[in-house]
Amino acid sequence: MADIRDIEVVVFDVLGTLVDEPGGLRTAIRDAIPASGDALVDESLSLWQRHREREERRIGQGQRPYAGTETIDAEAARRVADHARLTDPAAIARLATASQRLPPWDDSVAALDRLARHFAVLGLSNAGRTALLRLSAHAGLRWHQALSAETVLAYKPAPEVYQLAIDAAGCPPERVLMVAAHAWDLRAARARGMRTAYVRRPGGDPPTSSDDFDRRFDRLGDLVTALTTT
Template identity: 80%
Template sequence: MAEIRDIEVVVFDVLGTLVDEPGGLRSAIHDALPASDEASIDELLAIWQQHREIEEQRIGQGHRAYVHTEVIDAEAAQRVADRAGLTDPAAIARLATAGRRLPAWGDSVAGLDRLARHFPVLGLSNAGRTALLRLTAHAGLRWHQALSAEAVQAYKPAPEVYQLAIDAAGCPPERVLMVAAHAWDLRAAQARGMRTAYVQRPGGDPPTRSDAFDGRFNALDELVTALTAR
């Protein structure tokens, strides 16, 4: 556990870091297709995740005009439905909004509450505005401000997304801490001058030996203790 000093504002990635995105999507697919076995659900989840990743990359590369996450999720849900033979329009429509109902990790709500007593806390997410609003309410997350990448019509790791958080923080980037379970996310934040902290989560993107983040933590409680120890 590392102690991180001289921080004024803490910024959190949301999807995967504070909420269990794979688990929530898997549950939504199971609800839509209750007769499916685990192997089939895993295959359908992979289809969803691959579509999201590919489309966000295409947007970042300029090969597709920006659309928010709920558009991409609706496309992913239709791909899943087509593969599974699901034809019920209501079931497909509900599946398309699964990103609004992702569960928080067990320590997320208490950790945010504890940290927010000491620092301004921001959420910074690729989730579209409406999806982020509904997700925040569903998961019980409490912020001082939640920022959607939709505001800059881009997806992380585009630099303008991190600049959105820096501008909202109102202080130099070296006093803004970006927290994520994804090393790629932290590398991009680091390139904008932000401080960085990795928190381990199942299914995250762990750092490599060459990553020089300000802190690496096995749990959110460890990070909060490091930040609030005075």
């Protein structure tokens, strides 16, 4: 990082970076379909993830009007239910809200607490406003402000989502650090002038050799130490 002391605001991606999205969804699917084996759970998780990625992409390409994550997750839950022959309405309804009960990674809560003593800390998520509120409460994520892409009726990596964070930060983008476990997320943030830090997480999207992010970390605590001891 060119000069860490220039950072005023730290912005975190949430899904996958601070909470274990694949693990949480896998648990919810297994709970909804108790007799399912690993193969069916894996198939169902893949079905869910493909549906979400496809629909967010369609919205970004103007092929579908904006729909929030609660709508898309309900669609995904229905697809999983049909695939697994799940018919219990209560189980399907609970599965549809699984993304609001994702567990934090074991270092997320402590890292946010440490960092918030030194910097303004924002969450920036594709999760809808209500879903993000409930997810933050469930996982124990404490923010100075949590921003939902729903505010601008778009999904990352749309540039207006990152501009939302820059506007909330109230400082030049080069003084705002975007932290994510997804290289695609950081590429879009960098294109808006934000500083970037990659944190490795299971199931994340690692950088390629051509990615020019400011810093890369194996653990979230290493990032916090780097920011707070300079």
